[in-house]
Amino acid sequence: MSKSSSTVSDWRGLLVLGHAASGKSAWAEAETLRQAGDPVYVATARVLDAEMRAKVDQHAARRGLDWTLIEAPTELAATCARAAAGQVLLVDCATMWLTNLMMDAADWKAPAEAWIAAMAASPARFVVVSNDVGGGVTPDNPLARRFQRAQGALNQRLAAAMDAVVLVTAGLPQRLK
Structure with a gap:
């Protein structure tokens, strides 16, 4: 068996979609490192419990020390507006x-x-990871249904704004755009 090493080279903005535990973050990290520039990891997670702490620690260990870390749980516009030429930001x-x-x-x-406007105006390059949450069952509560609809709308808006979109399943990328 051969491992896919598919790259997507003609982008300034790349959206990486996938389901939970699809390998999207690992693939996005590798794709970020394949680009010329300084890798910057923009973490949006809030660490509220031991399970999330373990996931954050696992991601950090996988990345290693070559990355600059910015924690931005809600302020992505300001973070991306400050990005500099020569940086590749992974959100x-x-x-x-x-x-x-x-x-x-x-x-x-x-x-x-x-x-989205901040990314478009920036001289940096951006990789955005996002979950595709529309492939499962309709959630059984109003908040989860609102979230599913909002995530779908956000993904559609990001996909329209980005130069390239990749869907990662079982660690394998499929270029959609």
Whole structure:
């Protein structure tokens, strides 16, 4: 068996979609490192329990020390606006960012547009990881249904704004755009 080493080279903005535990973050990290530039990891997760701490620690160990880390659970527009030429920012992930805003009962649409505009105006390159949450069953509660619809809308907006979109399944990338 051969391991896929597919790369996507003609982008300034790349959206990496996948389901939970699909390998999307690991693939996005490797793709970020394949690019010329200084890798910057923009973490959106809030560490609220031991399980999330373990996941964050696992991601950090996999990345190693070559990355600059920026923690930005809600302020992606400001973070991306500060990005410099020669940097490749990996935002991991849009799903946690959206979750944070929704749990704070904050609007997500205006911040999403500001974030997308900041990426478009920046001289840096961007890789955005996001969960594809529409492939499962319809959730059984109103908050989860609102989240699923919002995540789908955010993914569609990000996909329209990015130069390239990749779907990762079982660690294998499939270029969609």
